Amino acid sequence: MKNTAPPMRDIFRTGQISEQLHALPNMKMPELWALWDQFFVHRPSRPNRTHIESRLIYKLQEQAYGALPSGTRDMLADYGARFSKIKTAAPSTRTLLPGTTLMREFDGHKYKVTVLPTGGYEFDGQRYKSLSAIAKLITGTQWSGPAFFGLKGKKT
Numbered sequence: 001m002k003n004t005a006p007p008m009r010d011i012f013r014t015g016q017i018s019e020q021l022h023a024l025p026n027m028k029m030p031e032l033w034a035l036w037d038q039f040f041v042h043r044p045s046r047p048n049r050t051h052i053e054s055r056l057i058y059k060l061q062e063q064a065y066g067a068l069p070s071g072t073r074d075m076l077a078d079y080g081a082r083f084s085k086i087k088t089a090a091p092s093t094r095t096l097l098p099g100t101t102l103m104r105e106f107d108g109h110k111y112k113v114t115v116l117p118t119g120g121y122e123f124d125g126q127r128y129k130s131l132s133a134i135a136k137l138i139t140g141t142q143w144s145g146p147a148f149f150g151l152k153g154k155k156t
Helices: 008-026 029-039 049-065 070-083 131-139
Strands: 101-106 109-115 121-123 126-128
Touching (some): 008 049, 029 049, 101 131, 109 131
Antiparallel strands (some): 109 121, 121 126
């Protein structure tokens, strides 16, 4: 019969990790930040103790036992995308071919924009990186360029 008990080094390591994890809620914030700085390059812009502790717990376990296999991470990301109640906007799948001309009438004037091969746009002899910059120039206010030029469909 094969011995299925974990090696003593694993039992010792599990005890150490358990002690570290149980100590986190009793640590003062400067101690948590010192630990955070060992694992992460940047601190969160809106610190929340629960978030900080959960991220540190994950990192301590990852350090002791290794990271999740990439297949497991991919599966969890897929589950999150499929079953999350938090919905994000789907990225636009519309691409404009170079040479495409966009026309828009605004305040009695007709405006013409050409899509450049470099991915930018030409308007009135000038090059622009985004349609939104052109829409702002035309209207004088902040606009979504794709919406201004009729590239976004109306929600039904």
